[in-house]
Ligand SMILES: NC(=O)C1=CN([C@@H]2O[C@H](COP(=O)(O)OP(=O)(O)OC[C@H]3O[C@@H](n4cnc5c(N)ncnc54)[C@H](OP(=O)(O)O)[C@@H]3O)[C@@H](O)[C@H]2O)[C@H](O)CC1
């Protein structure tokens with residue numbers, strides 16, 4: 141799933157118009173028809189009043205087509221032309237003429253006095269600006285956006301919430317539509333995946349408008365979505381004659397007094413994610429807890445309450461390092477010696493990341509293709525503060541390239557960066573923001589690494605699977621509040637079944 145830039149979307153439009161021998165007006169009709177179909181399925185009540193607010197460009201043109209389709213099918217519609225410019229796009233003009241021919245209710249809005257009265261229960265179709273927005277809306281257009289936001293009506297944005305930029309941060313928060321639903325064309329948009337924009341983009345939907353497949357397949361994108369289709373592409377179906385030795389040996393290293401649970405979760409997740417063998421290397425104080433809760437897992441121990449020697453005998457195919465590790469001085473010292481000489485592929489999480497951040501030289505010693513799984517605060521410790529989400533993405537790309545590693549930046553739409561590209565995970569929900577969730581993820585990714593997936597594949601698949609456990613759990617028995625890290629492990633089986 142590619143995430144195209146605005147420039148690429150315009151190119152895709154041109155390629156489509158050429159290859160399918162259609163006019164731009166026909167493409168607009170197709171896009172708006174897809175919106176219309178979505179809208180009437182979701183809001184079939186014909187007594188409801190639709191306020192369709194149209195700008196002067198092609199986003200406004202989409203709005204005019206939606207107005208016409210709604211009217212033709214017996215819905216109540218008031219179309220408002222937001223007169224912010226003398227210039228009107230050609231397809232806007234064509235569709236305005238069509239609407240006027242129908243004797244539709246169309247009013248020009250050129251100032252506050254022309255603002256519509258929007259009642260509770262009405263629906264606003266926001267077609268003021270799309271990807272052609274050049275600067276923050278101002279004057280009466282900004283005031284109208286505020287009026288719409290302050291109304292009690294539901295708001296459906298076509299393609300983009302008006303006022304939201306496609307590739308840069310919002311500068312005037314009061315000049316952006318806060319949409320309940322955004323119906324966007326063909327591909328997800330980067331702006332929808334960034335936490336800074338969450339007030340403007342709530343629920344969003346990609347509508348297929350049949351853009352040229354060859355263009356879409358060949359477009360070189362910096363940003364991608366990671367969905368079931370992508371992950372199915374490299375998921376390895378198990379062969380009949382495979383045995384436990386075929387699926388590697390994961391070693392989870394971590395734990396400290398009071399934080400043995402992190403290792404119980406990580407090692408159990410590794411087991412249930414399909415690692416052939418799973419060992420743990422933990423402080424002595426965790427021995428009984430580990431053996432009694434995870435009978436399939438082997439245990440080696442270090443010092444009494446925290447790890448310091450890192451002198452395990454296991455010969456792992458992959459290592460997960462960091463859950464519950466703590467930052468005792470002796471742990472830090474042992475970590476530094478161990479980390480720089482480690483030959484097995486590694487996933488580093490939690491205090492493992494904090495120790496790397498503390499000793500900045502350690503970043504230089506990260507072995508090639510290591511996977512780092514920071515949450516935003518841990519990432520900030522590694523790279524310093526950022527100004528906005530776009531700056532954060534720049535830092536993410538730069539750090540992963542500079543250290544030749546995979547960085548899994550956790551959050552809603554976890555961002556996975558490798559070799560100059562970023563994949564945004566499309567599964568998951570806020571249920572995952574729960575204690576131990578990161579430990580489970582470390583276990584899953586380690587298990588996938590040990591089964592022979594590349595670092596990038598293990599990260600993409602691990603994050604996708606982890607997110608999906610929460611999706612399925614919330615569809616079935618759990619709620620966002622009740623879901624726990626243990627539930628994530630329990631749902632792994634059902635998620636794997638979606639792959640076969
Ligand atoms: N493949 C697709 O995705 C398709 C998308 N479609 C729709 O087309 C729009 C993009 O249309 P475009 O005409 O390029 O751009 P907009 O409608 O978003 O806006 C352009 C007009 O807005 C003016 N502008 C920009 N910023 C401001 C501002 N802050 N204040 C006032 N006016 C502003 C701009 O004027 P300039 O003089 O500044 O150039 C334009 O007049 C896309 O989002 C989809 O909705 C197609 O319908 C089908 C294919």
Ligand SMILES: [K+]
Pocket residue numbers: 199266267268269270297298299300301302
């Ligand atoms: K819009």
